[in-house]
Amino acid sequence: MNTPSEDFLQYIRFEKRLSHHTLTAYANDLAQFTTFLLAECNVTQPSQADFRHIRSWIVSLVEAEMDKSSVNRKIATLRAYYDFLLRRKVIELDPMIKIQALKMSKRLPVYVEEKPMEMLLNDVEFADTFEGVRDKLVLELLYGTGIRLSELTSLKTVDVNLYGKTIQVLGKRNKHRIIPLTEPLFALIQRYTQLKEEEFKGQADPAILIVSDKGIAVYPVLIQRIVKRNLTLVTTLEKKSPHVLRHSFATHLLNRGADLNAIKDLLGHSSLAATQIYTHTSLEQLKKTYDQAHPKAKK
Known part of the structure; x- marks a missing residue:
């Protein structure tokens, strides 16, 4: 029992x-x-x-x-x-009624500025091999779609819509969402798929989109290594994780005028409250620009 x-x-x-x-x-x-x-x-x-x-x-x-x-x-x-x-009527009274969560201090999301991200994805050379294209695809997917690490590792080949040029992501609470792909990102997926087939000659699991060097489902530690190794090339941020790229995706969209509700849907947030933290980041960026450019700003 x-x-x-x-x-x-x-x-x-x-x-x-x-x-x-x-x-x-x-x-x-x-x-x-x-x-x-x-x-x-x-x-x-x-x-x-x-x-x-x-x-x-x-x-x-x-x-x-x-x-x-x-x-x-x-x-x-x-x-x-x-x-x-x-x-289940195992207990009659809830002992958690008087228990409250600890108050948390608000921490702004850590993100990479636009120029370093452009440098990484446009200027850094990735070898046109399975491993090189796979690593670049990992970075492009995390930054280009804002998906979570767990969502990336669980992507299936069928999640890529070849005609609509979108991906279907299985997020928290088993909710699906559709995210559009840019033309360069879509082309990169096609190139990666071709190289994967050449590398493993059908031996890799065809159902899994992103695979390791051995042709098996990619694991979180490998993704973290890829992200950290490549972000080190363009930023001195102490934190260099897949979630930093997710934060960068959302922050850059907001800074360029994207609607907050649209960003919420793209990120897979259940409520707008979780997305609003990026408005604080955007405000900090505005303050920084003001302090640097306005003649009356404090020096």
């Missing part, structure tokens, strides 16, 4: 169909909470915990100087877990 925690994990895996990454995070959070309950509260199962136990765990995480965003993710895990138990 399964424990309530095991039933919950099966529920989010098979019914909610959350990503493997999210499932792993939920499982780790519940395992850590279970360990804390047993060691500090003599409680064997999270389903038996009350408000005081949960608050004690959160306090211990804060005192251990865990990042606030990580603590809030664990709070979100418990909120989903106890909501599941309530609906």
Whole structure:
């Protein structure tokens, strides 16, 4: 017989169909909470915990100087877990009612300026080989469409619409969205597809769009290496990740007058609130331009 925690994990895996990454995070959070309950509260199962136990765990995480965003993710895990138990009538009262997420300081998105991105994609030479074109395609897709790392690694060959010149992306909460491709990006996909066939002669999985040097589905660490290695050529930013290219995509669109709602749809955000952070970045850019150019600006 399964424990309530095991039933919950099966529920989010098979019914909610959350990503493997999210499932792993939920499982780790519940395992850590279970360990804390047993060691500090003599409680064997999270389903038996009350408000005081949960608050004690959160306090211990804060005192251990865990990042606030990580603590809030664990709070979100418990909120989903106890909501599941309530609906299954395993518990009668929700112990999370009085628990609030930690207040976060707003951090502006890190992004690459337009000129360095133009230099990387237009001036840096990539070899006309499978690996060279694959690496450039990774950068062009991340910057040219704003997709997430997980969305890139899960792209299928059939997701590319040859006639409409679009890609279909499976985003968070299993929602699909359609993103248009520029002519150069579409041509790059065609060239990559040709080189992939020549490189692996049909041995690579034809269903997977982006593959590794061995012809298997590309993995996140490889994408991160490709991005970091190439961004190092054009920027001194400390953070050089696929998400930086997503931020750059959104920021550059907004700076050039794109509608915020359109950017929201392209990014796959569920609400406009998540997209509005880019307006702060745009405002900072305006202030910077003003300070540099206006004769009355403070020196």
